[in-house]
Amino acid sequence: MLTALQTQQVMFKLRCAAEKDPNDVVANACSQLAFELELPARVNRLTDMDRELIRYAARKNYTPTKERV
DSSP states (O other), rough: OHHHHHHHHHHHHHHHHHHOOHHHHHHHHHHHHHHTTTTTGGGOOOOOHHHHHHHHHHHHOOOOOOOOO
16 A cells, blocks of 8 residues: 555656656556546555556656746
8 A cells, every 4th residue: 555655756757757758558548547546545446557557657767847837
């Protein structure tokens, strides 16, 4: 089970991957999962594919395009 902070960190990595990954299918999947993780209960229902996508986003370690304002 992930803490709220860990969930936020995962969502950040997924959003960065969604923004920068050259593969549209992967980018869309990352975006969708980040969106779904906004629901508190969703983090407790991660599939194997979700976990693999999270590992992929963490491995890629993309940074956001735009710096904080």
